[in-house]
Amino acid sequence: MLLMFALSPFLVLGGGALLLMLAEVFSRRPSGLAIGTTIVFITSGAFSVALWLYGIEFLPVGILSPWILVDKFTLFFNVLLCLGGALASLLAGGYLVEYKLNRGEFYSILLFATFGGMMLASAGDFLTLFLGLETMSLGAYALTAFRRASPRSAEGALKYFLLGSFAAAIMLYGIALVYGATGSTDLARVGAAFSHGVVTSHPMALIGLVLIVIGLLFKVSAVPFHMWTPDAYEGAPTPATAYMAVVVKSAAFAMMLRVLLTSFGDAESMSWSAGWPPALAAIAVLTMTVANLIAGRQDSVKRMLAYSSIAHAGYLLVGVVVALRSKEQAAAGVIFYLATYTVSTIGAFGALILLGSYGKEAVSYDDLAGVGKRHPAIAMAFSLFLFSLAGVPPTAGFFGKWFIFRAAMDSGFYWLTILAFINSVIGAYYYLRVLVFMYMREPQPGAAIAVPMQSRHVKAALLLSAVFVLALGLAPTCTLDAAIAAATTFRM
Amino acid sequence: MSTMNLDHFVVLSAILFTIGSIGFLVRRNVIVTLMSIEIMLNAVNLALVAFNRAHPANYSGQIFTFFVIAAEAAEVAIGLAIVLAMFRLHRTIRTDDATLLKN
Numbered sequence: 177m178l179l180m181f182a183l184s185p186f187l188v189l190g191g192g193a194l195l196l197m198l199a200e201v202f203s204r205r206p207s208g209l210a211i212g213t214t215i216v217f218i219t220s221g222a223f224s225v226a227l228w229l230y231g232i233e234f235l236p237v238g239i240l241s242p243w244i245l246v247d248k249f250t251l252f253f254n255v256l257l258c259l260g261g262a263l264a265s266l267l268a269g270g271y272l273v274e275y276k277l278n279r280g281e282f283y284s285i286l287l288f289a290t291f292g293g294m295m296l297a298s299a300g301d302f303l304t305l306f307l308g309l310e311t312m313s314l315g316a317y318a319l320t321a322f323r324r325a326s327p328r329s330a331e332g333a334l335k336y337f338l339l340g341s342f343a344a345a346i347m348l349y350g351i352a353l354v355y356g357a358t359g360s361t362d363l364a365r366v367g368a369a370f371s372h373g374v375v376t377s378h379p380m381a382l383i384g385l386v387l388i389v390i391g392l393l394f395k396v397s398a399v400p401f402h403m404w405t406p407d408a409y410e411g412a413p414t415p416a417t418a419y420m421a422v423v424v425k426s427a428a429f430a431m432m433l434r435v436l437l438t439s440f441g442d443a444e445s446m447s448w449s450a451g452w453p454p455a456l457a458a459i460a461v462l463t464m465t466v467a468n469l470i471a472g473r474q475d476s477v478k479r480m481l482a483y484s485s486i487a488h489a490g491y492l493l494v495g496v497v498v499a500l501r502s503k504e505q506a507a508a509g510v511i512f513y514l515a516t517y518t519v520s521t522i523g524a525f526g527a528l529i530l531l532g533s534y535g536k537e538a539v540s541y542d543d544l545a546g547v548g549k550r551h552p553a554i555a556m557a558f559s560l561f562l563f564s565l566a567g568v569p570p571t572a573g574f575f576g577k578w579f580i581f582r583a584a585m586d587s588g589f590y591w592l593t594i595l596a597f598i599n600s601v602i603g604a605y606y607y608l609r610v611l612v613f614m615y616m617r618e619p620q621p622g623a624a625i626a627v628p629m630q631s632r633h634v635k636a637a638l639l640l641s642a643v644f645v646l647a648l649g650l651a652p653t654c655t656l657d658a659a660i661a662a663a664t665t666f667r668m
Numbered sequence: 669m670s671t672m673n674l675d676h677f678v679v680l681s682a683i684l685f686t687i688g689s690i691g692f693l694v695r696r697n698v699i700v701t702l703m704s705i706e707i708m709l710n711a712v713n714l715a716l717v718a719f720n721r722a723h724p725a726n727y728s729g730q731i732f733t734f735f736v737i738a739a740e741a742a743e744v745a746i747g748l749a750i751v752l753a754m755f756r757l758h759r760t761i762r763t764d765d766a767t768l769l770k771n
Contacts, residue, residue, distance in 0.1 A: 303732055310739040314746050321750050327757040331766045333750045338701055338763070341743055342692055345708040348736065349685055352712050352729075356678070356719035361728050380678075407769040 182235045182246050184223040185254045186294060192216030193287035200280030210269025210633055213283040214262045217290070221258035224251045228658075242300035242362045249511075252662035253297035253430045256515055257423050259644075261290040263522040263637045264419035270631030271415045271529050275323075282322060286419065289315025293427030297434070302351045302361040305431060309347075309395070313340050316424050319416035320408050332411020339394070339404040347391025353384030354439075367439040385440060389452070392435065395428035396489045399463040409482035417478065418525035421485040426514045429492055433507055437499065437666040457497045457592055464490030464599040472606045475540050480606055481524055484565060487603055488517055494589075494596050495580040499666075502587040508663035509579035512656055516564065516576035516648050523561035523641035530554055530634045531626050538626035541613045548615035551628055555614045557638050564645045566607040567600050572648035579656070677718030684711035698751050698761040702744065709740050 180187065196212055203209075227235070228251045237246040244250075265286055272278040292311025299305035317340065321333035355361050357378040358369035370381070394401040409417045464487050471483030492513055498506035531547060531554055532538035538547075548555040564571035577600060584593040619625055648655055684707055691704030713733045720729030755761050 303728070303735060306732075307735060307739065310743065314742055317746050317750065321753055324753055325757075328768050330750065330754040330757050331768050334698065334754050334763075334766060335769075337747050337750050338692075338698070338705075341705050341747065342689075342708075344743075345688070345705055345712065348709065348712040349715065351732075352681075352715040352719065355716065355729060355732070356722065359719075359723035359725070361732060410769055 178235055179239070181230075182227065182232075182237050182240070183244070184227070185220045185251075185258075186244075186291065188220040188223055189216065189258075189287055189291045189294065192219070193284050193291065196280070196287065197284045200284070203280075207269070207273060207278070209280050209283045210265050210272075213265040213287060214269075216287060217258045217262035217265065221255045221262070224254035224258070227251055242364060243304045244295070244298050245300040246298065247665045248658075249430070249434070249662045249665040250294075250298035252511060252658060253426065254294050256426055256518060257290050257293045257297065260419065260422040260426065260518045260522060261286060263519075263526070263641060264415050264423065266633045266637035266640075267418055267522070267526050267529055268413075268415035269633035270629060270637075271413060271634070274534050274629045274631065275413070276534070277323060277413060282319070282416075285315045285318050289319070289419075290423055293423055296427045297430035299431070299434070300363050300438075302355070302363065302366075305363075305435070306344075306348065306351065308427075309344065309431070312424060312427060313344065313395075316340075316416075316420050319419065320412040322413050322416060323411075326411070328411040329413070330411070332408045336404045336408035339401075343391050343394035343401065346387050346394075350384040350387025350389075350391060353380045354388065357381035357384060363435065363438040370440060386452070388435065389456070392428070392432045393459060396425060396432060396493070397486050398459050398489055398493060399466050399486070400459070402463070402467070402486050405486055406479050406482040409485070410476065410479050414478065414525055414529050417482070418522050421481070421521050421525070422518045425485065425489065426518060429496070429510065429514060432496060433499065433510060433666070436496065437507065453497060453500050456493065456500075457589075460490050460493035460497055461592070461595050462490075463487070463493060464596060465602075468599050468602045468606075472602070472609075474606075475542075477528060477541060477544065477610060478525075478539060480610075481521070481528070484603065484606070485521065487599065488521075488565075490599070491577065491580060491596055492517075494584060494592055497592065498580070498584045498587050498589055502583065504660065504663045504667060505586065506580070506583035507666055508656070508660040509576075509583045511659040511662055512579055512652070513576035515655055515659070516572035516645075519641045519644035519648065520561050520564035520571070520573050523638060523645060524558065524565060526634055526638045526641060527554055527558035527561060529629070530631070530638060531558070531628050533627045533629040536624065536627040541609065542620070542623065543626040544610060544613045545617040545619040545623075546614075547626070554628060554638075557642055558614065559611055560642055560645060562607040562610055564649070566604040568604075570646075570649045572645045572652070574649060575652045575656075674718055674722050677714060681711040681715040681718065684708075684714065696762050696764050698754070698763060701763065702747055702751075706740065706744070709736060712736060 292308045295308030317337045323329035357380045397405040467483045467486035474480040495510035564573035567573045567577040688704045688708035716729040716733045
């Protein structure tokens with residue numbers, strides 16, 4: 177019974193997805209599905225919170241190890257992924273109805289993909305990690321292709337699918353090589369083998385390591401492997417874009433932290449001279465810089481937000497690099513940053529959804545001209561989320577960046593911190609440009625004006641995100657403590 | 669058979685993996701690209717089974733192979749559905765014709 181309790185977040189999500197699939201077949205009115213999905217997400221998140229409060233040390237989670245590790249890291253990410261999923265399904269509840277895409281499978285796919293994401297965050301073995309990754313990615317491919325009548329949707333999905341499965345194959349080959357060198361697929365045992373110097377005796381292990389890291393970098397869309405991101409994000413229906421930017425990316429970073437810190441986290445292979453922490457640092461700098469420079473040149477706000485999510489992956493990678501040296505502080509910074517990033521990004525995409533309606537979408541900067549006067553409430557919410565993404569106090573995004581940068585300074589990564597700081601200043605340019613268009617421009621005479629949609633679902637999602645952005649910005653202590661507790665999982 | 673050892677299998681799987689990845693990067697027809705990915709995954713399966721022979725303490729390599737085969741099938745199902753959607757809208761399945769979305 178206690179074992180069922182330990183697995184309850186997964187069982188609720190999986191069972192809920194199956195039930196909703198049944199309900200979709202028998203119901204004539206699919207509009208209740210969005211609320212149903214949100215409730216399933218919230219229930220699953222609530223079970224995770226209950227497990228946290230109950231204390232995982234009282235649960236018989238040893239039998240599940242190493243397949244599913246139920247620790248505080250897992251539970252924190254369960255809550256985060258469920259929050260992202262719940263907000264995304266609320267956005268979908270408005271968007272899909274408005275754009276006449278209201279087919280119930282969207283919600284089931286959302287739940288199954290999040291199930292995969294939770295599995296990914298909790299996997300302690302390469303086997304479950306691979307299964308979680310595939311479950312999540314397959315859902316994300318299907319969500320991208322969801323606008324079946326749109327050539328852009330199909331094209332974005334095709335690019336995402338091809339590059340995604342290519343990266344999965346590369347990562348799998350890396351896993352196979354590491355298995356060959358160490359004789360185990362268990363992350364902890366692989367880590368033990370690595371700290372006994374397998375890398376030096378087995379060149380295969382090193383190649384495997386590089387291939388695995390390439391697969392991880394692809395999933396978090398770091399720069400040489402980011403080509404699919406803007407296309408898939410632009411082609412996908414906007415709630416799916418928000419979902420991918422938030423849930424898929426958070427789960428991928430959870431996987432990255434777990435793999436790098438558990439398996440490849442010993443002092444020898446992590447030392448700066450081992451060669452690949454500096455390589456990761458270079459990729460982090462490249463990711464931030466390239467994404468910020470391209471984001472500034474976009475005409476489409478949706479595409480700008482796609483590049484902004486790549487830039488945020490760069491800041492998060494800085495945190496990951498620092499976490500390789502000073503495990504807990506920086507890992508906690510990354511986890512907290514993901515929480516702030518989740519609520520701000522969902523909010524920004526939600527505001528973009530709310531500003532448009534069928535045939536009168538808000539896509540480009542010009543569509544936003546004069547919105548500040550016509551619809552002050554939505555414009556204000558949008559500004560709040562953009563401030564948070566740019567890292568302006570007292571919003572959530574400020575503390576997210578603050579903790580990562582401070583961890584980097586404390587561990588002596590001065591250059592990395594300075595480069596990340598310069599980049600966040602460049603990033604502010606294109607976020608503020610949205611504000612300039614909203615408040616200081618008037619629409620061209622005769623140009624099509626975006627008309628906001630009427631949807632209680634989307635408004636509720638925006639309100640919730642705004643509350644979270646302000647709460648995390650004004651009182652970050654509680655969440656930060658939880659993030660630190662989650663990061664202590666990696667204490668060696 | 670005594671002359672066949674682990675190295676042969678590993679080299680064969682490396683060759684297969686290289687063929688698959690070159691095929692993925694060079695060919696423009698989506699169906700051929702999908703086949704290239706299949707070749708890469710088969711290289712993975714071969715390597716896993718071969719390594720399992722070197723580490724006979726448990727069967728994690730062979731078990732992994734079964735899961736890879738199953739996930740591969742699911743992936744191809746989704747992939748072909750996307751290719752079909754693409755063909756209905758674009759009347760082509762060549763990747764260099766997919767140019768609606770540009771940087």
